[in-house]
Amino acid sequence: MTATVADAPAAAAGAGTAGRRPVPVARILRFELVKQFSAWRVRLLILLCWLGPGLLVFAIGQQSTLPSDTLFGRWMHATGWAGSLVVLGVAGTWALPLVTSVVAGDVFASEDRLGTWRHLLIAVRSHRRIFAAKAIASVTVILLLVAGLATSSVVGGLLTEGDQPLVGLDGHLLTGGDAAGKVLLAWVCVLAPTLALAAIGLLGSVALGRSPMGLLLPMLAALGMQTAQMLPLPVAVRLALPGYAFISWNGLFTDPQQLGPLLIGVGVSLVWAVVATALAYLLFLRRDFTNLTNDGTGRRVLALGVLPLAGVLAATAGVTAVATGAGGSGIDQDKVQRSVATAFAHLYPLQQAQMHQPPVTEAQLQTSATCTKSEGLGAQEGPGNDWRCTVYWNVPGYNVTAQAVYQLNVTPNGRYIADGDGPVQVNGYFLIVTQGRVVPNPLWQFDGNVDLLPSH
The missing domain is CATH 3.10.450 (Nuclear Transport Factor 2; Chain: A,)
Incomplete structure (x- = not known):
């Protein structure tokens, strides 16, 4: 029988536990955070995110050639703020999708691989609280890793080249203080698409169970959206993909600032994050935990996973087209x-x-x-x-x-x-x-x- 009542005691718990209250979310959250930080993959990511960008920026600063084909790469010898923006561009392509895959893409699937769902449900006695604790723990770790990328790259750049003015994307000079504010805001803006990928990771972890595809889903989604951004898509469709928010922070460094695409990209990413998390939650509540051979996969994956997200893409593209009047490539x-x-x-x-x-x-x-x-x-x-x-x-x-x-x-x-x-x-x-x-x-x-x- 499928478990559909989230806070009902697990069937295997027996009459002795039926009257006991579920474990508080804070206690479950502490337990989930301990599990997250105990995993060697997460520890390695923390080390890489908090040390790697700074060392990379410092190493590039010692070279005579610069990554001029990378946005702001040609200015890395001129100001320390350029290094952080180079790292941000690379992070949106590779690092942040990898982080969400390793953390959010495995948070539910690990219980399937270890066969510990029944023990966890008996101990906690609440499906809703388990889901909330795992989701919050995943987001907490991801935010810590993003903070490491930003902090390390900024410190490495400032130690290498100092707080010099930064040349914006339209050639105007930004003072050190202005550059600092915009760099920080750019890192904050990419949190929205990162949360969207994390929500997709939660959905894949719940829906695909012990299958490795659940772990790879955020990476595959990010790769698909990056490929789509290289195609001649209509502007409305381009902005309706959450991956565009990994690019639209560029508009902060023009004068006047190009805030329209940025705000749309952030808003679309947050919509995807909410919808994907809600879908993961619904799938989790409908899991049959009494059957050890059932890890959650099946027709519900298509009905409560792929189709709703495709509907979100179509709806956001339509709303963007009507609200902005954008058509064609947008380049004339x-x-x-x-x-x-x-x-x-x-x-x-x-x-x-x-x-x-x-x-x-x-x-x-x-x-x-x-x-x-x-x-x-x-x-x-x-x-x-x-x-x-x-x-x-x-x-x-x-x-x-x-x-x-x-x-x-x-x-x-x-x-x-x-x-x-x-x-x-x-x-x-x-x-x-x-x-x-x-x-x-x-x-x-x-x-x-x-x-x-x-x-x-």
Whole structure:
């Protein structure tokens, strides 16, 4: 017979325990935390998360080459805050999905492998309290690991390069204090998609029992969402995937900030977290713990697992499309031109200051840009590595208009890398000695971010 009443005593407990009260949640939670921290996998993750990022940032800081293909990687020799953002980008791709798999993906399945469900139910006498304690313990450990990643990367970066200004995604300078606040906020924002993956891990752990697929489910879900972000999806569908919140923190480092995609990504992730946790809870209450051969798998996995999450994806995509009016790729010629011109206007004064030239202002430059895709053939919108931009600006003191050419590789999520294509005196690859340090020319290559939502 299926156990459907959550707080009813387990059938095997007998009449002697039927009248006793269930064990308090706090006591079960302490027991679950002890089990979590006793596992060698969790101890290894704690060590890696609290030491690994700092050592990695320090090691990169000692190298002459930088991971310039990674967001903020080209600025790791300029400021300690860039190192934490590089770690954050890598963590969203690999570390955080791994953490949720190891912790949340195994919290229920371990009882199936060890065959301890009946003993636990007899001792606790409450399905609801067991679920709550295991879920809270998993989230607690995951938050500890995320805090380790953030703290270690920040400390490693500051010890290596110090609290210097950070160049944002549109080329504007952020002071050390401003950079600190935005870096901290970026780490806080990725908690939402991390909780969504943790909830998927809980669902897989309950639904798939002792099967190793339950342990791998958060990793597979994250990999699937990362693959989807590389496809030319409509904007509404892209933002409806919780994995987009691992990317949308980029908008914090533009001026003005691109908060629309970030808020949507965080909101969608929290919806997924709540729905997936509720589905895991319902499946757990319907488990037949009197049958030792039944680990929870079956048709309910499809009915209470896959189909509801697919419905959430469809519903959030529809709501996003209606609320924002977003359509297509969200990348068009006008947005690319504005973004490139803004970034160049911010970076040119920085370059002149580093080269000890007379100071210039953005108002003096009067920067503009003309961009074409596929040499002007076809639709002038969408991602691709065939964008070519010509930037025009007024040279102060000479009353002439200069120009520079950039090749752009625009990704489907709106991020792009602009690679200088002449003249060599402006955006060629050369080194600048400033404050006793050798730094690359900031106009040689720079990162940018196109807001996928319609401009108002």
